[in-house]
Amino acid sequence: MIQLNNIHKSFGSLEVLKGIDLEIAKGEVVSIVGPSGAGKTTLLQIMGTLDRADSGQVIINDTDIARLGQKSLARFRNRQIGFVFQFHQLLPEFTALENVMIPGLIGGNSRKQTRQRALQLLDFMGLSERADHKPSELSGGEKQRVAVARALINEPAVILADEPSGSLDSANKAELHRLFFDLRDRLGQTFVIVTHDEELARTTDRTIHLRDGKIESPL
Numbered sequence: 001m002i003q004l005n006n007i008h009k010s011f012g013s014l015e016v017l018k019g020i021d022l023e024i025a026k027g028e029v030v031s032i033v034g035p036s037g038a039g040k041t042t043l044l045q046i047m048g049t050l051d052r053a054d055s056g057q058v059i060i061n062d063t064d065i066a067r068l069g070q071k072s073l074a075r076f077r078n079r080q081i082g083f084v085f086q087f088h089q090l091l092p093e094f095t096a097l098e099n100v101m102i103p104g105l106i107g108g109n110s111r112k113q114t115r116q117r118a119l120q121l122l123d124f125m126g127l128s129e130r131a132d133h134k135p136s137e138l139s140g141g142e143k144q145r146v147a148v149a150r151a152l153i154n155e156p157a158v159i160l161a162d163e164p165s166g167s168l169d170s171a172n173k174a175e176l177h178r179l180f181f182d183l184r185d186r187l188g189q190t191f192v193i194v195t196h197d198e199e200l201a202r203t204t205d206r207t208i209h210l211r212d213g214k215i216e217s218p219l
Contacts, residue, residue, distance in 0.1 A: 001026040001190060002047065002158060007056035009042055016042050017053070018213035024158075029184050029191045031201040034210035040194045041162055043210065047192065048160045049077045061157045078107045082151030086163035088143040090135040096122065096146045097131040104153040114153065121149035125179070141172030148179060158190040159183075165197055177203065 007020040016039045024030050032040050045051040046058060049065055058065040061080060068076055082103075090099045097118055104114035122131050125145040135143055144164065151159050161180075165173040177200050183189040193204065201207045209216040 001061060002192070003057070003059040004043075004047065005057040005059075007043070007046060007053045007058070009039075009046060009051070009053050016213050017046070020056070020213075020215060022208065022215065024190065024192060026157075026190055027184060027188045028206060029180060029204045030193070030206045030208060031204040032192065032194045032208045032210055033196070033198075033201050034216070038210040039213045040210050044160050044162055044192065044194050048081050048083060049073055075107075078103060079154050080157045082154070082156040082159040084144070084147050084151050084159060084161040084164045086166040088135070088147040090143055090146060090150075092135050095132050095134055096127060096138065096142075099135070099146055100149045100153055103150060107154050109154075118149065118153060121152055122146070125149050139172070140168055141175060144168060144172070144176055145179065148176075148183075152183070152187075152189070158192060161191060161193040161195075163195060164193065165195070165200065173197070173200075 002022075002024040004020055004022040007017050008015070009017040020043060032043065034040055042051070046053050049058070063076065065073065091102070094102070097115070100118040100121060101114045104117065105111065119128070119131065122128055125148065127142060127145055127149070130138060130142055138146065165176050168176060180191055180193070181203070184191065193200065195201055
């Protein structure tokens with residue numbers, strides 16, 4: 001479902017990724033771990049089409065990303081890729097429901113259809129009663145579950161998560177981790193998760209170890 005072939009990326013004279021080959025199947029929950037500076041976030045950004053590799057090939061759902069122009073790439077990203085970040089990045093002036101709806105509306109879906117799906121997702125997250133609350137009125141765990149619902153609104157092929165539980169306490173962290181696997185089991189959702197959380201990495205289907213821009217020992 002995702003295929004990376006010989007990915008190289010440099011920033012100036014610093015070579016960050018040194019020939020990454022990786023395949024991820026539909027429905028897998030894969031973690032990417034490694035020390036700071038190993039290239040984890042850069043790899044995730046290239047996989048998410050937020051940055052381009054200097055060389056190599058990125059294929060998602062049989063689409064070669066390099067063949068897409070900027071507008072087509074933006075549409076592809078909106079429809080096929082969901083993002084969850086360490087800090088939820090919800091827009092403070094909008095309610096939980098409105099935040100979840102935004103990518104659907106950007107994608108051209110009708111307001112009625114988008115609202116209905118957003119409410120269903122919030123219900124799945126156990127947040128039905130918080131739909132009309134703004135981020136400032138939500139707990140850290142609730143904000144991150146809203147962010148996951150937002151990532152799911154367009155039924156993406158994959159959700160890419162960068163340290164998604166890094167800002168949460170132990171209880172909310174465990175709840176978020178369970179949610180990822182519930183979504184995989186119920187919806188067949190694919191996840192690629194960059195994390196320093198060893199407990200989360202141990203529970204994923206596969207762990208990719210990145211060091212000095214190379215895959216060290218995929219399990």
